[in-house]
Amino acid sequence: MTRYLLDTVTLSELRKTTKAAAPVLRWQYAAQGRQASVSVITMNEIWYGYRKVAERDPAFARRLEIWYGEILASPDFYTLLPVSLAIAKLAADYRANHGCSHNDSLIAATANIHNLTLATRNIADFQATGIQLVNPWEYSL
Numbered sequence: 001m002t003r004y005l006l007d008t009v010t011l012s013e014l015r016k017t018t019k020a021a022a023p024v025l026r027w028q029y030a031a032q033g034r035q036a037s038v039s040v041i042t043m044n045e046i047w048y049g050y051r052k053v054a055e056r057d058p059a060f061a062r063r064l065e066i067w068y069g070e071i072l073a074s075p076d077f078y079t080l081l082p083v084s085l086a087i088a089k090l091a092a093d094y095r096a097n098h099g100c101s102h103n104d105s106l107i108a109a110t111a112n113i114h115n116l117t118l119a120t121r122n123i124a125d126f127q128a129t130g131i132q133l134v135n136p137w138e139y140s141l
Helices: 007-015 022-029 040-053 058-072 085-098 102-113 124-128
Strands: 004-006 034-040 078-081 115-121
Touching: 004 007, 004 102, 007 040, 007 124, 022 058, 022 115, 034 040, 034 102, 040 058, 040 078, 040 102, 078 115, 085 124, 102 124
Parallel strands: 004 034, 004 115, 034 078
Antiparallel strands: none
16 A cells, blocks of 8 residues: 655645545545645645735635644644654755755655655656655546
């Protein structure tokens, strides 16, 4: 059974529930409906989004804050994975060898160290790392 790490873009799409892209919803149901892992880097990106819009769009910021809390309150579904020393070292290698961004390198290293397939629409951002990838937007039965 394949286990997945949800990239921020995938987790964000799933937040839309019934308004999410149909292939992503089918993928979630078929491929990983039971449990998913999330990097603390993704949690950082969500909280950054909240902070960035808090003053100019308080209603949207509140939705992000609630969503953030829902993820934290759902340990039976979302396993939050911290950045370990091994992840930090491998991420530095990805940045040096492949030019990955700071956050993407940490997410890719988390997937690698935990033997997870990264679910992302941004395949090109991670391909050079050699990790296992799946694009839920391209899922078909």
